[in-house]
Amino acid sequence: MSSSRALGSMPAMRMQPRETSDPSTSDVPIFSVFTSGGYCIAFGPYTAAMLALASLVATAVVGNVLADRPKLSRDPNYFPIAVWLQSPSNARRYREIGMNLYVGLWQGPTEEQIKALEEAKMPVICDLNGWAERNLNRRIVVGRMHGDEPDNAQSLPDGKGYGPPILPEKIVEGFGAIRAKDPSRPILLNLGQGVAWEGWYGRGVRTGHLEDYPLYAKGADILSFDIYPVTAKQDAVRGKLEMVGTGTRRLREWAAKDQTVWACVEATHIDNASVAPTPEQTRTLAWMAIAHGATGLIYFSHQFAPSFIEAGILADEKMAKGVKAINEEITRLAPVLNSPSLKASADGGVTVLAKRYKGQTHLFAISTRAQPTTTNIRVTGLEGARQVETVGSTVPLSAKDGGFRDSFGPYEMKHYRL
Known part of the structure; x- marks a missing residue:
């Protein structure tokens, strides 16, 4: 996405770059750094000292504005x-x-x-x-x-x-x-x-x-x-x-x-x-x-x-x-x-998100590979044997102590219920 946005003023410091051309090949610009205490020249836009200063400024400002971070919605049925x-x-x-x-x-x-x-x-x-x-x-x-x-x-x-x-x-x-x-x-x-x-x-x-x-x-x-x-x-x-x-x-x-x-x-x-x-x-x-x-x-x-x-x-x-x-x-x-997450893991290039809702465990697993893969998925804390339902599929799977094995096509996503 791209657009022009007003980003607010910065009274304590103003930085002006030297003219450059292509962003990938231009020389490192020179910055004029103006502060409330005076004027200085800094070579290069992001020296270690300047990054340290950025961190200090960020910490100070964020600490002042986040006493109670507002939320878009607290409705558990709402996903933006x-x-x-x-x-x-x-x-x-x-x-x-x-x-x-x-x-x-x-x-x-x-x-x-x-x-x-x-x-x-x-x-x-x-x-x-x-x-x-x-x-x-x-x-x-x-x-x-x-x-x-x-x-x-x-x-x-x-x-x-x-x-x-x-x-x-x-x-x-x-x-x-x-x-x-x-x-x-x-x-x-x-x-x-x-x-x-x-x-x-x-x-x-x-x-x-x-x-x-x-x-x-x-x-x-x-x-x-x-x-x-x-x-x-x-x-x-x-x-x-x-x-x-x-x-x-x-x-x-x-x-x-x-x-x-x-x-x-x-x-x-x-x-x-x-x-x-x-x-x-x-x-x-x-x-x-x-x-x-x-x-x-x-x-x-x-x-x-x-x-x-x-x-x-x-x-x-x-x-x-x-x-x-x-x-x-x-x-x-x-x-x-929007329900609480559980600890879960998967190998074989698969990422898994585990949720617990109304007494049932839901797993949302997706392959991050462009080729077929096989994975071992495990949910921490689940004991004993139980059936695994793959939503939209009739292929039976069984889990033991929260672990089971399955195959994925390229970039395939699966939703399991245990």
Whole structure:
């Protein structure tokens, strides 16, 4: 995803990069660092000292704003299924295929946009602009947006190339500024594909620096990221659906326990005129994220090639039908997915999420391999022999002391009940 977002002011420090060109090949920029105590020059955007400073700033700011982190919902039957940056005029149609949340409003929010969403009964997470500050009582607004892909190299003014990513401490300070103005709503930050792919050259001078992300993670209540392996044109990503799981797992590790992690899911050509995901692949991506710890999803519906379509999912009848089925499945399982997790393990390239709901153990297992595999799954704490039901299959399985063996096709997902 990409868009321009207001990230709040940073009164204590301002950093200005020297002009650069391509983000993957430009020289390391020189920064002018202005502080409340004076002026100095620092060479390089992220020296060890500056990262240490970022951590100190983040810790101080986060400690001040998180006494009681607001939640999007405490309803155990609610699983956030969002769509990114769509026109409010299509909100009813998105509700019909199982979306229950909008994320982002183009050049908004405005009175007209919010009124349309109120009429469609579609909640939204959006920016805290001037209009929003004057209208904090609009309850259809359930959260605040705090930037999209600040971890990527940022465009310089007048088309003069790219500078470095936005500094993590600026994101954290912006988080504090939003929280001060609107303390009752959770704040969402979306990060780029560097979360999952450390070789992503779109990060410019910070390519490969995963150590930045625990600092970025301090700048929101809800953390999400986007990587689109089906339509990717880079060999390192193309066709590797497991990268959605890798990014989700990492983001969950970098987040605090009381933070929420979401993942973005592709469902159109995006900018690849030759390739688009099938509904089956989109379902795999959704469950890849959930099995690795995502508790919300954001669909990317735009299509830029072979032609521009904003509501790309709605324009594709087959995909819209498939997305509706995916969303109905997830919504039906929301009470289970929101229930306490159990300790479980699997080998053979399979990831398993274990839940306990109404006296029954549910396992959501997915292969992270593009080839068939066999796995040994074990749930800690289950004793004795019991039957294993594979939802949608009649193949009998038995578990002993919480352990059993099964085979998976490429990127196959299975739901077991014990």
